[in-house]
Amino acid sequence: MSFNVSLLGAEAKRNEIVARTLNWWDRNRRDLAWRAAPGETPDPYRVWLSEVLLQQTTAQAATPYFQAFVAKWPAVEDLAAASHEAVISAFAGLGYYSRARNLHACAKEIAQRGGRFPSQEAELRTLPGVGAYTAAAIAAIAFGRRAAPVDGNIKRILSRLYALKDPITQARSAIAAAAGALAPSNRPGDFAQALMDIGATICRPRTPDCPACPLSEVCAAVWSGVPEAYPGRAAAKVRSLRKGAVFFAHRADGAFLARRRPPRGLLASTVELPGTPWTSKGPGGAWRDGAPVAARWRKLPETVEQVFTHFALTLTVYAAAVKDAAPDGCFWVSPDGVGEAGFSNVMRKAVARAVGRQ
DNA sequence: AAGACGGGGCT
DNA sequence: AGCCCAGTCTT
CATH class of the missing domain: 3.90.79.10 (Nucleoside Triphosphate Pyrophosphohydrolase)
Structure with a gap:
């Protein structure tokens, strides 16, 4: 792009961010175990399972667990029929074990409904272990709904795109507003996954690789000269x-x-x-x-x-x-x-x- | 709004 | 050794 993006209006800048992000995704998406091939319909069970495993967990750590879960329980009804102990054992080593309890409870509830996940964000949000992030992620990725999942990666990206100086916890409402405004009605799931891939591989904590970033030209943190300074850091806690x-x-x-x-x-x-x-x-x-x-x-x-x-x-x-x-x-x-x-x-x-x- | 809840990755 | 992080639930 040769024109000066800083001269764009808000709507044009939003379109520019979405277009660059999706274009990057089409060429650079990570090939992760739970992702449907381009053009294929995602399986809501696999999307939900992967999103739960990915809570507070990197893709690298979650991958072998995802493989083991789908090999053992290929459909949500299989997981629902498993014993509590078997689900805990399959989860052991991942941490945050309330996820395992909620995962099993959610599988039982979905199985009772005939094995179908709800497609609306608000209804997903009522399921055990499904909070604001996971509900939006499933709605967007599995069902193509216009939703704006905001995980740690996306919070960091938005903090940098808009040069938000506050620590994540204090910039919460500004980040949510920015994410909601950005979410496209076309390919919302791809857009969200693209941002998360950019966050994991390029717009990393502390060491962003801005020269490789498709958004560097529209990023206020890059303009500031110190992109790694965003978002601000909260005071360290005593252990x-x-x-x-x-x-x-x-x-x-x-x-x-x-x-x-x-x-x-x-x-x-x-x-x-x-x-x-x-x-x-x-x-x-x-x-x-x-x-x-x-x-x-x-x-x-x-x-x-x-x-x-x-x-x-x-x-x-x-x-x-x-x-x-x-x-x-x-x-x-x-x-x-x-x-x-x-x-x-x-x-x-x-x-x-x-x-x-x- | 704050605290509890694991483990891995990076510098 | 210290800091950072792909959230949800409870109080």
Whole structure:
């Protein structure tokens, strides 16, 4: 384009952004597992499933999970018929496990309706685990509705296109207004996915690759000379420390004791090694209180560490050979079944540490 | 409006 | 080691 885009009126500038974005998409779209081929009709089940897996998750991390889900449950009725434990296990390692509970609840609800997803944003919004973003994404991508999904990528792009200095949380209404005004009635799903691909590959946090961006000529952050300064950053939060102990009680055949966490709260419904509560002081001398059975516990030399959003955790691991039957609330996990048992990543680490020391 | 909720990727 | 991030639900 050789004309000066800064001279365009608002409507012409909007058309310019949409046209450049769709043109870029047609040549550069990422080939992701859940995407229908160009010209093919998307499957709402796959769109919904992918959008849930992508909440707070990168495409790279979500891809193997998506493959496993559709291989195991090809249609929403299959997922609805699965057990709660099977869905949690398929989700284990992805994080934000309330997604797994809501995913299963939503599948059951859709199956009851005959397997059809609603196509309107407002009705999608009422489904479990479907918030403002996901409802708009499904409406636009699966049903071609004019909707404006606004995820973290799109928030960042819009902050830069319009040079919004405020941190994302404070620029919320300005970003929503900009997104709503921009959404085209033609190919709204492609437009939204194009912006998300641009956000993931070009308009990245901290290190935007503006020379590669189809929107650099219409971007106020580029005009400012410091595109990476947008959006503004919120003040960093302090992260507290917590400590706890977990117990690797193993049998002669290699099986060990595990238990399932409560269905709500941290690491909901995932499988863990039995242990003490996690506190700022740690269990101290009372660490035996968390043991599933009485045994000759040996403290392993290395701890397991995990950083969560609000705190950093250090786990001490104790191991002992045991012969008793599994106590109430616990069950045996065989060494071959560790991968499918439904452990969160932090518990996988603890198990791996203990197995490596036996 | 603020807090809870995991894990991976980047510098 | 520290910072950033493909949201939803609860209170």
